[in-house]
Amino acid sequence: MAADCVFCSLLNGDGSADWVWRGPLASALLPRRYGWLAPGHTLVISNEHAVGVQDVSSDCLQEVALLVQRVAQQMAATIGAQGVNVLNASGxxxxQSVDHLHFHVVPRWADDGLDTWVHGKSSHVLGAGWLDDLRAGLLSTGSDSR
Known part of the structure; x- marks a missing residue:
């Protein structure tokens, strides 16, 4: 846990939060109401302090992803949100607004007026060979090439 991290503080019981779920590796809470993108908007966070998907343990990331899925399923079952947007910024x-791994699970309904899709494109240019380098790096870290 990081002493200066708002999510770590909340996980330690410092401050108040509207907890949706508390688990051993992942938890879910409501953001402050002024931060809601839609009614029921939920944050799923890792219980270990990690800034993003790049540095979280694989066990914790798996539990976070599974909790995102469970929250989305329950949003459909309990509040009728047949779709969700899952938003994350890492690193x-x-x-990224809080340097602690978190995913926004935003419930969606037909004609709800919310647009969460990215508008615009990066101007960054990659050098030749980047795709081969990416593939080679994934192979060297043991990732399946499928």
């Missing part, structure tokens, strides 16, 4: 230059 430097990603516009």
């Amino acid at each position: 430097q230059n990603s516009d």
Whole structure:
């Protein structure tokens, strides 16, 4: 846990939160009401302090992903949200607002007026060979190439 992290503080019982679920590796809570993108908007966070998907343990990331799925399923069952947007920003230059791994699970309904899709494209240019380098890096870390 990081002393200066708002999510770590909440996990430690410092401050108040509207907890939706508390588990051993992942938890879910409501953001402050002024931060809601839709009624029922929920944050799923890792219980271990990690900034993003790049540095969280695989066990914790798996539990976070499974909790995202469970929250989405229960949003359909309990509040009639047949769709969700799952939003995440991880690491430097990603516009991450809190340096602790978290996913926004935003319930969606037909004609709800919310647009969460990215508008615009990056102007960054990659050098030749980037795809081969990415593939080679994934192979060297033991990832399946499928």
